[in-house]
Amino acid sequence: xxxxxxxxxxxxxxxxxxxxxxxxxxxxxxxxxxxxxxxxxxxxxxxxxxxxxxxxxxxxxxxxxxxxxxxxxxxxxxxxxxxxxxxxxxxxxxxxxxxxxxxxxxxxxxxxxxxxxxxxxxxxxxxxxxxxxxxxxxxxxxxxxxxxxxxxxxxxxxxxxxxxxxxxxxxxxxxxxxxxxxxxxxxxxxxxxxxxxxxxxxxxxxxxxxxxxxxxxxxxxxxxxxxxxxxxxxxxxxxxxxxxxxxxxxxxxxxxxxxxxxxxxxxxxxxxxxxxxxxxxxxxxxxxxxxxxxxxxxxxxxxxxxxxxxxxxxxxxxxxxxxxxxxxxxxxxxxxxxxxxxxxxxxxxxxxxxx
Numbered sequence: 394x395x396x397x398x399x400x401x402x403x404x405x406x407x408x409x410x411x412x413x414x415x416x417x418x419x420x421x422x423x424x425x426x427x428x429x430x431x432x433x434x435x436x437x438x439x440x441x442x443x444x445x446x447x448x449x450x451x452x453x454x455x456x457x458x459x460x461x462x463x464x465x466x467x468x469x470x471x472x473x474x475x476x477x478x479x480x481x482x483x484x485x486x487x488x489x490x491x492x493x494x495x496x497x498x499x500x501x502x503x504x505x506x507x508x509x510x511x512x513x514x515x516x517x518x519x520x521x522x523x524x525x526x527x528x529x530x531x532x533x534x535x536x537x538x539x540x541x542x543x544x545x546x547x548x549x550x551x552x553x554x555x556x557x558x559x560x561x562x563x564x565x566x567x568x569x570x571x572x573x574x575x576x577x578x579x580x581x582x583x584x585x586x587x588x589x590x591x592x593x594x595x596x597x598x599x600x601x602x603x604x605x606x607x608x609x610x611x612x613x614x615x616x617x618x619x620x621x622x623x624x625x626x627x628x629x630x631x632x633x634x635x636x637x638x639x640x641x642x643x644x645x646x647x648x649x650x651x652x653x654x655x656x657x658x659x660x661x662x663x664x665x666x667x668x669x670x671x672x673x674x675x676x677x678x679x680x681x682x683x684x685x686x687x688x689x690x691x692x693x694x695x696x697x698x699x700x701x702x703x704x705x706x707x708x709x710x711x712x713x714x715x716x717x718x719x720x721x722x723x724x725x726x727x728x729x730x731x732x733x734x735x736x737x738x739x740x741x742x743x744x745x746x747x748x
Contacts, residue, residue, distance in 0.1 A: 411475075411476065411492055411493070411632055412474055412475055412476050412491060412492030412493050412494055412631065412632060413474070413475040413631050413632040413633045414436070414472065414473070414474055414494050414592075414631055414636070415472070415473050415474075416470065416471070416472050416689070416690060416737055417470075417471045417473070417690070417717070418468040418469070418470060418471075418690050418717040418718070418719055419468060419469050419470075419471050420466055420467070420468055420469075421467050421468070421469060424469055427471065428453065428471075431471070431473050433477055433478065434473050434474050434475065434476070434477070434478060434491075435453040435454070435471065435472070435473055435474075435478060435489075436454065436472040436473060436474050436478055436489045436491060436494065436496040437453075437454045437455070437456050437471075437472045437489060437496045437498070437590070438453055438454065438455050438456065438469060438470070438471050438472075439455075439456045439458060439469065439470035439471075439472070439590065440455065440456070440457055440458065440469055440470075441458050441459075441460055441461065441462045441467075441469075441470075441719070441721055442458075442459065442460060442461035442462050442467075442721075443457065443459065443461075454478075454480055454487060454488075454489050454496070454498075456498045456590050458536075458538060458588065458590075459538065459582045459584065459585050459588075460538065460580060460582060460694070460721040460722060460723045461721065461722050462719065462720065462721055462722075463695065463698055463701045463720040463721060463722055464701065464705065464718075464719075464720040468717070468719050470692075470719065472496055472592075474491035474492065474494060475492075475632070476491045476492040477491065478490070478491040479491070483523055483526070484519045484522065484523060485499055485500075485501070485519065486498065486499045486519060486520065486523050487499075488523070490527065490529070493529075493594055493595040493596060494529070494592065494593070494594050494595075495524070495527060495529040495592075495593040495594070496590075496591070496592055496593075497520070497523065497590065497591055497593070498588070498589070498590040498591075499516050499519060499520060499588070499589050499590075500586045500587065500588045500589075501515060501516045501586055501587050502586045502587075503540070503586070503587065508546065508554055509539070509540075509546075509551050509554035509555050509558065509587070510554040510555070510557040510558035510561070511558060512558065512587050513554070513555045513557075513558030513559050513562070513587060514558035514559070514561045514562045515558075516558075516562075516587060516589055517558070517559055517562030517563065517589075518562050518565070518566075520532070520589070520591065521562065521566045524593050528595065529593040529594060529595055530593075530595070531573070531593060531594045531595070531596065531597045531598065532573075532575040532591060532592075532593050533575055533576070533591075533592045533593055533594050533598050533627050533629055533638060534575055534576045534577070534591060534592040534627060534638045535575050535576075535577040535578075535589060535590075535591040535592075535623070536577070536578050536580075536589065536590050536591070537555070537559075537577060537578065537579040537580070537587075537588075537589050538579075538580050538581075538582045538585075538587070538588040538589070538723075539551055539552060539555050539579055539580070539581055539582065539587060540581070540582055540583070540584065540585055540586065540587065541581065541583065542555070542579065542580070542581025542582075542724050542725070542726060543581060543724055543727075543728045549617070549618075550617075551581075552579060552581075552617075552726045552727075553616070553617035553618065553619075555579065555587075556617050556619050556620065556621050556622070557617070557618055557619045559619075559621075559622045560619035560620065560622050561619070563622045570622065571610050572600070573597070573600070574600060574610060574622055574623050574624040575591070575623060575624065575627060576623060576624055576625070576626050576627040576638040576639065576640040577622075577623035577624075577640050577641070578640060578641035578694075578733070578735050579621075579641065579726050580641070580694050580721075580723040580724070580725070580733070581723055581724025581725065581726075582723065582724075583724070592638075594629065596630070598627040598628055598629035598630070598638075599627065599628040599629075599677070600624040600626075600627060600628075601624065601625060601626040601627065601628050601637070601670065601673060601674050601677060602624065602625050602626075602673070603625045603626075603642075603666060603669055603670045603673065604669060604673055605646055605647075605665070605666055605669045606625065606645055606646065606647065606648070606666065607647050607648040608624070608625070609621040609622075609623055609624075609625070610622060610623075610624075612648050613648065616648070621726075623640055624640065625639070625640050625642070625670055626638060626639045626640060626670055626674065628674060628677065628678075628740075633739075634739060634740055635678070635739075635740040636737060636738070636739055636740070637671070637674050637737070637738035637739075637740060638737055639667065639670060639735055639736040639737065639738065640735060641694070641733045641734070641735045642663055642666050642667050642670070642733065642734050642735065642736075643659070643663055643666075643725065643727075643730050643732070643733045643734075644658070644659035644660075644662035644663050644666075644730065644731075645666070646662070646666075650727060650729050650730060653729050654729075656700055656703060656704070656731050656732070657703070657707070659730070659731050659732060660704060660707055660708075660732060663732065663733070663734055664711060664734075667734065667736065671688075671738060674738070674740070678740065687738050687739050687740055688712065688716065688736050688737070688738050689717070689737050689738065689739045690716070690717040690718070690719075690736065690737050691708075691712075691716065691717075691718050691719075691734055691735065691736035691737075692718070692719045692721065692734070692735050692736070693708070693718060693719070693720050693721070693732060693733075693734050694721050694722070694723035694725065694732060694733045694734075695720065695721070695722060695723070695731065695732045696722075696723070696724055696725055696730070696731050696732070697722075697731065698722050700731065700732065701720055704720070704732060705718075705720060
């Protein structure tokens with residue numbers, strides 16, 4: 394994983410990859426038809442909560458995430474490419490490649506001897522070794538599912554141990570890693586293994602931070618011995634425009650949680666953070682118009698399932714009923730956070746846009 398400098402990004406923009414990558418949220422009732430129409434172009438199908446599909450086995454890469462869905466209409470996350478897809482396996486990582494993109498998944502079990510920092514370092518070391526071997530050196534987006542994320546072991550939470558292991562793996566791969574951090578989410582699961590699925594590319598994206606928040610990798614040491622290794626978003630050039638991959642975003646201003654105990658206020662602060670991030674990305678791209686209406690999908694993690702109705706109603710009032718959204722139960726990196734939202738924004742070319 395080499396330094397993703399602005400020069401790298403300009404080079405990627407001037408040599409647009411031929412591949413186009415899409416993420417769609419597909420209702421289970423429509424899934425068989427969708428898969429049949431996309432044969433040969435599916436990077437991965439991500440299912441949640443052990444949902445089973447009553448259809449014959451099909452040749453696609455399936456990623457199973459244990460976070461249970463909360464909404465009545467269960468959706469499946471489907472990643473597709475415009476180019477043919479090849480499935481591979483190496484070092485315990487199952488993955489697909491298609492043109493300039495790689496999509497992978499790894500699970501590692503902990504043990505009495507291996508603490509979460511050791512397990513996480515091992516997982517990311519394998520990921521980086523794979524990306525170097527396959528010549529997809531740029532980690533764009535990572536989804537981390539951490540068992541018992543708020544559990545304290547020898548004075549440190551599992552999330553803090555996870556951050557230690559991830560930080561070590563990143564620093565061993567690239568001493569300038571703070572300039573090449575992926576967008577990411579870290580969600581707690583209540584059973585199972587450490588699970589990471591991820592999107593990587595041959596060409597670098599551009600790291601985007603939120604003016605309202607301290608960059609996670611600059612957090613003070615009160616949050617743990619090593620800072621979280623992720624960016625607030627990654628702006629990635631594909632063949633049909635730019636995609637903004639927004640990391641898990643919560644009610645944090647600066648580096649502190651706001652509105653302890655208030656679900657509605659935490660939700661509104663989270664939305665303000667997303668709008669701030671989108672506005673900043675617009676400035677980076679020199680786009681005069683707001684790009685918030687270009688959100689193509691979002692995923693909402695809630696600590697308490699009984700918050701679903703209130704959150705869902707608020708988001709539908711804010712974004713409209715047509716916004717594809719997956720609602721999941723998941724524990725969050727800080728025990729006082731009640732929800733977290735991640736999203737993807739598709740920024741197409743505008744008339745009058747300066748690039």
